[in-house]
Amino acid sequence: MTGNSGLEGVVIGESRISSIIGAQLTYCGYEIDDLAENAEFEEVVYLLWHDKLPNAEELASFKKELYEHAFLNDDAKNFYKTFVDKSVHPMSALRTAVSLLSHTDPNAEEQGEAATLTKAIRIQSKIPSIVAAIARTRKGLDVIDPDPNYGYAKNFLYMLNGTEPTEVEVEAMNKALILHADHEINASTFAARVIVATLSDMYSGITGAIGALKGPLHGGANEKVMAMLEEIGSLDNVDDYIHDKLAKKEKIMGIGHRVYKEGDPRAKYLKDMARRLTEESGEPELYEMSVRIADIIKEEKGLLPNVDFFSASVYHSLGIEHELFTPIFAVSRTSGWIAHIFEQYENNRLIRPRAEYNGHTNRKYEPVENR
Numbered sequence: 001m002t003g004n005s006g007l008e009g010v011v012i013g014e015s016r017i018s019s020i021i022g023a024q025l026t027y028c029g030y031e032i033d034d035l036a037e038n039a040e041f042e043e044v045v046y047l048l049w050h051d052k053l054p055n056a057e058e059l060a061s062f063k064k065e066l067y068e069h070a071f072l073n074d075d076a077k078n079f080y081k082t083f084v085d086k087s088v089h090p091m092s093a094l095r096t097a098v099s100l101l102s103h104t105d106p107n108a109e110e111q112g113e114a115a116t117l118t119k120a121i122r123i124q125s126k127i128p129s130i131v132a133a134i135a136r137t138r139k140g141l142d143v144i145d146p147d148p149n150y151g152y153a154k155n156f157l158y159m160l161n162g163t164e165p166t167e168v169e170v171e172a173m174n175k176a177l178i179l180h181a182d183h184e185i186n187a188s189t190f191a192a193r194v195i196v197a198t199l200s201d202m203y204s205g206i207t208g209a210i211g212a213l214k215g216p217l218h219g220g221a222n223e224k225v226m227a228m229l230e231e232i233g234s235l236d237n238v239d240d241y242i243h244d245k246l247a248k249k250e251k252i253m254g255i256g257h258r259v260y261k262e263g264d265p266r267a268k269y270l271k272d273m274a275r276r277l278t279e280e281s282g283e284p285e286l287y288e289m290s291v292r293i294a295d296i297i298k299e300e301k302g303l304l305p306n307v308d309f310f311s312a313s314v315y316h317s318l319g320i321e322h323e324l325f326t327p328i329f330a331v332s333r334t335s336g337w338i339a340h341i342f343e344q345y346e347n348n349r350l351i352r353p354r355a356e357y358n359g360h361t362n363r364k365y366e367p368v369e370n371r
Ligand SMILES: CC(=O)SCCNC(=O)CCNC(=O)[C@H](O)C(C)(C)COP(=O)(O)OP(=O)(O)OC[C@H]1O[C@@H](n2cnc3c(N)ncnc32)[C@H](O)[C@@H]1OP(=O)(O)O
Pocket: 006, 186, 216, 217, 218, 219, 221, 249, 250, 251, 252, 253, 254, 255, 256, 257, 258, 259, 301, 303, 306, 307, 308
């Protein structure tokens, strides 16, 4: 293994949660397309946590629990006002807010299966409410409570915007949440597993995972894709812009993947969503620019779009502010992080790899005045 292998290809253990074979992604044995076409996000969360799809009764009770725990108390809402403003990135605010959630959980330090599941429901329920509260607090708007008549995806959009979302918007958000829910041992999931493998608590695992997801080489790429599209401005400018970036050996955000070399199955799905939604929102050029960017990079570097590439124009078309793209990813991925935390606890061993030492040897301490 070289000094900067980034653990490429290293298998860190077994997992039942998601599988990547070639360009095929499955959750607990179900094809991602099958789930995105047919399921509700809540069913997928249940699947990831329990390794089976819920029956009608289980789903109804799970949805009820998710709704009941989705409320934020006034202390939390008021506290957000003390650290959330336009100068703070919503991912940083989310990281703080999730850490803060543990302070208001009297059982935060409790271990064991039942206590862990209770924390899981609390976190998964509250995370869309927190993202929406952060988004609204940044704009000086009141925080909106969830509506008992809405499911997870619909309530998330409702709490963000304060208006009932359209069916198209709900369907797009539901699919996006499903497509981002889990992805084997990606960097943020690995971070979560490393944290809880010390037998630290779930809040610590999720807080750390949010920190890892934030980076532009991981989940933070979706926001950067949108920034790039805005910087390019029009289809006519794409070729020069991309050739210039590649000549300078700069990375194009939303392109390439550590594992998928034959294409990311989520990207083709999101590409189709982006085509339809940009047409409907009257900005088809965003899609055309994205397709042209992807074509050039495929031709020049043999690299293909990842999940973050087309999700940018999907979220933009839904009217979502760009700094919320990665927090939305976090809302969805929390379900996968939690599934991996359960799995880690079930068969835990401290994760502690080694490094090959390549530093100085045989140095002797010099008093400060001699240095
Ligand atoms: C949800 C997710 O996390 S999906 C990934 C989101 N991240 C991005 O979109 C950021 C852009 N992409 C990248 O940085 C990379 O493709 C990664 C980090 C995702 C995967 O990285 P790896 O497969 O390990 O490739 P690595 O970063 O080592 O690059 C290998 C080579 O491909 C090139 N390359 C990889 N991705 C890109 C890119 N997006 N644009 C241009 N060149 C690229 C590198 O410059 C490097 O070239 P070189 O060998 O000539 O130096």
